[in-house]
Amino acid sequence: MSRTRPLTPELIAAAALEVGDREGAKAMSMRRIAAELGCDPMALYRHFADRDALLDAVADLALNDVPDPDPAAGWEDRLRHLAGGIRSAALAHPGIAAHIAGRPPLHGNGRRLALAMITALVDAGLSPTQAIRTAQALVAYLSAALAMAVRVGGDGRDERWHHVNRALSESAGQPVGDALPPTGSEEQFSYGLRLLLAGIRAEAHDGRPRQHGVTTAGGG
Amino acid sequence: MSRTRPLTPELIAAAALEVGDREGAKAMSMRRIAAELGCDPMALYRHFADRDALLDAVADLALNDVPDPDPAAGWEDRLRHLAGGIRSAALAHPGIAAHIAGRPPLHGNGRRLALAMITALVDAGLSPTQAIRTAQALVAYLSAALAMAVRVGGDGRDERWHHVNRALSESAGQPVGDALPPTGSEEQFSYGLRLLLAGIRAEAHDGRPRQHGVTTAGGG
DNA sequence: ACCTGAACACCGTTCAAGT
DNA sequence: ACCTGAACACCGTTCAAGT
DSSP, X not given: OOOSSOOOHHHHHHHHHHHHHHHOGGGOOHHHHHXXXXXXXXXXXXXXXXXXXXXXXXXXXXXXXXXXXXXXXOHHHHHHHHHHHHHHHHHHOHHHHHHHHHSOOOSHHHHHHHHHHHHXXXXXXXXXXXXXXXXXXXXXXXXXXXXXXXXXXXXXXXXXXXXXXXXXXXXXXXXOGGGSOOTTSHHHHHHHHHHHHHHXXXXXXXXXSOOSSOOOXXXX | OOOSSOOOHHHHHHHHHHHHHHHOGGXXXXXXXXXXXXXXXXXXXXXXXXXXXXXXXXXXXXXGGOOOOOTTSOHHHHHHHHHHHHHHHHHHOHHHHHHHHHSOOOSHHHHHHHHHHHHHHHHTTOOHHHHHHHHHHHHHHHHHHHHHHHHHHSSSOOOHHHHHHHHHHXXXXXXXXXXXXXXXXXXXXXXXXXXXXXXXHHHHHHTSSOOSSOOOTTOO
């Protein structure tokens, strides 16, 4: 296509993302991406060490759309907005969602968002060390929850998580049926996030002079 | 090797797990597994619909070693033992850990362990619906945390998560350095689990007549 | 010196040919 | 009827040959 411009990492990542959005995660092959750009597959290796490095860049590009949280908002709201924004990005680019997942937020947007999380956690009252550990736990949860969400909602080909709900609810002694929000839903996602936020509140109160009670005052 | 026996799903899964343990996740190809068994690659398709189905069986086999928790123990200890057991299984079979991760616990050991989780959560005071939603959140956290742990500890080839700690702690304003337990460590894993357990306690108390206080009485 | 593309060593899976 | 393996349509990456 754009054989005029001189082929930057950004151009390559954008082409790869488009291929992924259009044809799914495993269509993002070096050969397929090169074809999209109208260049030799080997030309990509001049800008990325290997396929893994290229996918890092694609995952980061997909996070461009996630805004920084409003600094005036409370720490819980900021974390919720970050999580929601990352969820939206993952659902907007299901092809790359699994990669957003597993990759360490070393550069660019990943780093930006991880730092925003840590800032919010420090504001919650955690020490820097606690904040980083907590951010890692949050990233872990987000990763897998979004991978599940995309699998289920993506193109409908993986309904197996729905079966889990059904099978488990039967075995649990009570037929829960449709009362249970489907795996990958916004509601299921927020539920897990709420558990973590409650845990963070507890952690924050532990290291400080005891507040007057366990409360949800800061929450939304 | 064992060309005598008639090639069951179990035999195939065992051979695949051995290949994965010995040569890593991406060595578990249909062709390589067939070679290990001394049979035609196509013979595997008589027992599994496709590679994905075979890997489901391998992931489940890897969970054979995870024991049921002591039913006499408190619900928190049971959850901790389940999480610890799954962590051990993942570290014992790093080749398959990423697959233990993403797969719905529909059958066999996955289902067994998911039910044990749900039972513990119901004993914690959650409704069946809450218990299932919480179990999904726990599975999400376990998945990604173990995938990280294996990536870092596996064969040393992915140290990037360590760099995250270093980079983030610098940016967070304070050099945290070695005070921070490494990503993938037992300590980091337990920290995230602790956050979730605290969240579960809060959730359990919400729906019921208020206990006399927030306590860790049931914990270890 | 830089770039290219043929070649290497693989894949998962289909399907027609063998027993 | 059952099983086999050649063949199809791909991979990521190396490396020697071209400009």
